[in-house]
Amino acid sequence: MSKFNVKGQTQIISVVLIMGLAVGVIGASYMWGKPLIDKSQAGTTITNAEKTMDLIKTTIDDVAKTGGQKKKQIQIEGTLKVSESENAIVYTLTGAKAAIASSQWISINDDVPPKSMETYAVDATNPSDSTPIDCGDCIMNASCGPPENIVITGTCAAVGTYNTGDSFDCNSKRYTVDHIDCAGTLDGFAVLTGPENELPGLVGTNNAGVLIAKSIPLGNEFMTEYKLIYRELIDPTSKEGMKIIIKTQGNSQISSGQHMITVMRGTTDSDSGASYIGGDLTSTTVFVTVE
Numbered sequence: 001m002s003k004f005n006v007k008g009q010t011q012i013i014s015v016v017l018i019m020g021l022a023v024g025v026i027g028a029s030y031m032w033g034k035p036l037i038d039k040s041q042a043g044t045t046i047t048n049a050e051k052t053m054d055l056i057k058t059t060i061d062d063v064a065k066t067g068g069q070k071k072k073q074i075q076i077e078g079t080l081k082v083s084e085s086e087n088a089i090v091y092t093l094t095g096a097k098a099a100i101a102s103s104q105w106i107s108i109n110d111d112v113p114p115k116s117m118e119t120y121a122v123d124a125t126n127p128s129d130s131t132p133i134d135c136g137d138c139i140m141n142a143s144c145g146p147p148e149n150i151v152i153t154g155t156c157a158a159v160g161t162y163n164t165g166d167s168f169d170c171n172s173k174r175y176t177v178d179h180i181d182c183a184g185t186l187d188g189f190a191v192l193t194g195p196e197n198e199l200p201g202l203v204g205t206n207n208a209g210v211l212i213a214k215s216i217p218l219g220n221e222f223m224t225e226y227k228l229i230y231r232e233l234i235d236p237t238s239k240e241g242m243k244i245i246i247k248t249q250g251n252s253q254i255s256s257g258q259h260m261i262t263v264m265r266g267t268t269d270s271d272s273g274a275s276y277i278g279g280d281l282t283s284t285t286v287f288v289t290v291e
Contacts, residue, residue: 045077046099046224049091050108050211052076053226056089056288057209059263060230064208064244064284069264081253082288087246089228089288098215098222103179103186105212105227112201114210114229118173118194124148124182133192135170142190144182150190185217200232200241200276208233208244232276239279247287254290262289 052074059070074080078093100106107113122142123129130141137154149161158170167176178191201207208230215224232243247266266285274281 045093045095048075049077049093049099049224049226052080053089053091053211053228056261056263057211057228059261060209060228060244060246060286060288063263063265064286067265069262071260071262073258074261075258076254077256079253079255080259080290082246082248082290084247084252086227087230087244089246091226091228092223094218094221094223096221098186099224100213100215103181103214103216104191105214108211108213110201110207110210112206112210113199114201114212114231115196116199117196118175120192120194121189122150124180124188124190125184133170133175134194135173135175138170140190140192142180144180148180148182148190150177150180150192179216186215198231198276200234203233203235203242206233208242232281234276235279236277239275239277241275241277241279241281243281243283245283245285247285248289249287250289251291252289260291262291263287264289 055072055074059072063070076091078091080089080091083090104119105113118134120131120133120140122131122140124142125144127141127143130139132138133140133152135158136156138156138158139153140150141153142148142150143161147163149163151161152158152168156170158168158175160168162168162177164177164180167174169175173195175192175194178193179186180190181188201210209228210231211226211228213224213226215222217223230244230246232241234241249264264287266287268282268284271281271283273279
């Protein structure tokens, strides 16, 4: 094969991959839109929370790259935990105002989100506003009741009425009513979410650790949740992927106060053909402990 053909194929692979990622982002645009952060409402607590997450990200990235161990002192106003199941660091706090002008996860530090999710939304106050969902002959609309609910009509197996937090299965997919905002406190929508899948980034372009956030009503307050999620980065030329795997040793959760976070690199492993696009996947384990 000539060098010209190899180069041409490489360019084609790169274009196809980038287009695929773009489609994924567009498909998840409601769930993972551009940051809508109300800085005037955020206040010192929110600013410090974001700085804390940035510090943790920088520390994890440095240790994953250079090895060894680092300790950092952090101040928490709420709870922070290491979540192995989500491959993430999760920081939750409450306040009188919403720090993020969205009840849906939004990406703060990267245009390509760490995950894509089927998401459907209709005007919660308009029963005639409807949208089909990817589950056969299913149509979704909303009712402000009382009670507030979404209504699935059509001939599919999921026909029925569902409240916030309810889930149902349809064509081997699980759907959940995320929220119904009849009062217009957040966005005025009724939102149904479907299956979620990891969305990789590109080496040299995207972050391995993506900071996402959302704010939801909690009585007379709002709960803001930040997640620093680590995802795979892929090289479209070599098809190789690399990923940081978050693990914990000892304590994995802390509450309000001053604490110490310890970050230490573990092993680096390679799996043949395990990357998102079929190349080798290099995984570096990073242990994160809080005390």
